[in-house]
Amino acid sequence: MLYSYPEEAATDNWLHECLVATIENVHVRVEANQKLPRWPSIVSEAHRDQLNAKDRDKLKKLISNYNSELKKLDPQERQQVRDAVGEQNQLQQLFRDESNCEELSALPEGVRQPAKDLCVYVFGLLTDFGVRKSQYEIVWAAIEDKVCPFCGIEGFAATSAPSEDLDHYLPKSRYPFAAANLANLVPAGSDCNRKYKRDDNPLFKDGVRRRALNPYGDSTLSISLVNSVPFEGADGLEFTWQIDFQPADVEAETWDDVYNLRERYERDILTPYWKRWIDAFAKFSIDKGETTDVELAAFVPRWRGILQVEGLSDRAFLKVAFFEMVAHHLDAGNAALLRLIRNTVDDLLALNA
Secondary structure, eight states: OOOOOGGGGGGHHHHHHHHHHHHHHHHHHHHHOOOOOOOTTSGGGGGGGHHHHHHHHHHHHHHHHHHHHHHHHHHHHHHHHHHHHHHHTOHHHHHHSOOOOOOOGGHHHHHHHHHHHHHHHHHHHHHTTTTHHHHHHHHHHHSSSOBTTTTOOSSSSOOOOOOOEEEEESSSOOOOTTTOOGGEEEEEOOOIIIIIITTOOOTTTTTTOOOOOTTTOOOOEEEEEOEEEEEEEETTTSSEOOOOEESSSSHHHHHHHHTTTTHHHIIIHHHHHHHHHHHHHHHHHHHHHHOSSSHHHHHHHHHHHHTTTTGGGGGGHHHHHHHHHHHHHHHOHHHHHHHHHHHHHHHHOOOHH
């Protein structure tokens, strides 16, 4: 991620806490061979009135269904399910590959659908009770650049606009007990969520466990293009792009794999727009009177610094990486790249003569 969400956006979630407590109450009563109490006594006292007033019959039925299927399991199977409730919500440890949890498909078959139905229903209540809106308002107020942190390409709408996608970082189809956990719910651009991540699991690739970035942690990544090579393509006119992440670690590769970043950056931005970025640089250099070869080469780092002020807005982070790469190759004496800039400046000067 290009930035992390503030931790406070994932902390105030009474609905999820109530869900986990209710599920635990169900397990305790099943183990004690006790019937469910009269509705809504199974729900935490602090929130009974809210939940009962919202949709008594639906929630009551879903809890009852879960209870009924749980009672059909043997003690070992019930403990397996109970463990999954806690383990699926140990998100920080899961992202760091410091713990494991069983997916829904590994749990006893009879309890799978009731567990999923109950948890996904409570996830829906996050909207009804305004929890999702409150989370997004905290995120919006805290972030400086109003763009999706997973790609830096898609913009985020204001809180008064229709809400952005709220992506289940760990898919609710596999980890339903974390479906309503705000630490597993991340605002994301619609392309990132619907076209690229979809139902991908950040914790596994081809059955192999891996580490993933924590969206509410403190790890941020940046992009480097320094190892890209100008004018080595088949036509001698394009760049051979090499997109590196800094720091270059396993979490970064998971990030790329889930959201197809290298492919998207190269295909949708770098290849179609790099020449326009050179044009803009040339125009600004002319405006500043920096037009000799020596002046142009010296002005590139200054131009990069100007772009850096824009942060993540207008894809500036990729422009900064591009001109860092340009400066690197000019310092190395790349005559073809300097000639391109020189010709661009001359063309603009001739156009304005």
